[in-house]
Amino acid sequence: MAAIDTPLSLLDRLVSHEDDESWQRFSDLYEPLIRRWVGKLVSRPDSVDDVTQEVLKALVEGLPGFQHNRRKGAFRAWLRSITIHRVRRHWRDQRATPAQLSDARDLEDLRSALSLLWDGEHNRHVVRSLLERVLPEFDAKTQDIFWRLVFDGSSPREIAAKFGCSANVVYIAKARVLKRLRLEASGLVE
Numbered sequence: 001m002a003a004i005d006t007p008l009s010l011l012d013r014l015v016s017h018e019d020d021e022s023w024q025r026f027s028d029l030y031e032p033l034i035r036r037w038v039g040k041l042v043s044r045p046d047s048v049d050d051v052t053q054e055v056l057k058a059l060v061e062g063l064p065g066f067q068h069n070r071r072k073g074a075f076r077a078w079l080r081s082i083t084i085h086r087v088r089r090h091w092r093d094q095r096a097t098p099a100q101l102s103d104a105r106d107l108e109d110l111r112s113a114l115s116l117l118w119d120g121e122h123n124r125h126v127v128r129s130l131l132e133r134v135l136p137e138f139d140a141k142t143q144d145i146f147w148r149l150v151f152d153g154s155s156p157r158e159i160a161a162k163f164g165c166s167a168n169v170v171y172i173a174k175a176r177v178l179k180r181l182r183l184e185a186s187g188l189v190e
Helices: 010-015 020-041 045-065 074-094 098-108 113-137 140-150 156-163 167-185
Strands: none
Touching: 010 020, 020 045, 020 074, 020 113, 045 074, 074 113, 113 140, 113 167, 140 156, 140 167, 156 167
């Protein structure tokens, strides 16, 4: 496995102004998700671009002051709040429909079906994106073992037989990848 540059998570590196690469990684990670969220609430493609950029700008400006309270969903809730605020501003400027205002109220209610859908989409997107980033740090065998065990549903015994190793080796490979993934996802996915 490649050496880990720092024990800090991506969110911690952003807050501490560690480097421009972290900001680029953050943008690469979150811009597609924000664009999808905004696209569900804003109909015109040029407006989706504008609102997405407003959300990203607000994140860049607000993140240094963001204090993660280590409560489940804290960052996700903050991101949702910024997104809703920027969408509402857009709707106000465009004279929103009652249906649009109802969607905003649903998103503010953390127990609503729409809000829970956003939470799930957020977590799946972040984990998938971070996994794509951290898996290449491992050799091909570890990647294959992890993928077969976690995503394909193969049993540790089946995987061990295929790779000519013990089930313990399979569990260790999974644990190494998950440890690295948890470090990278710290504060972003709870």
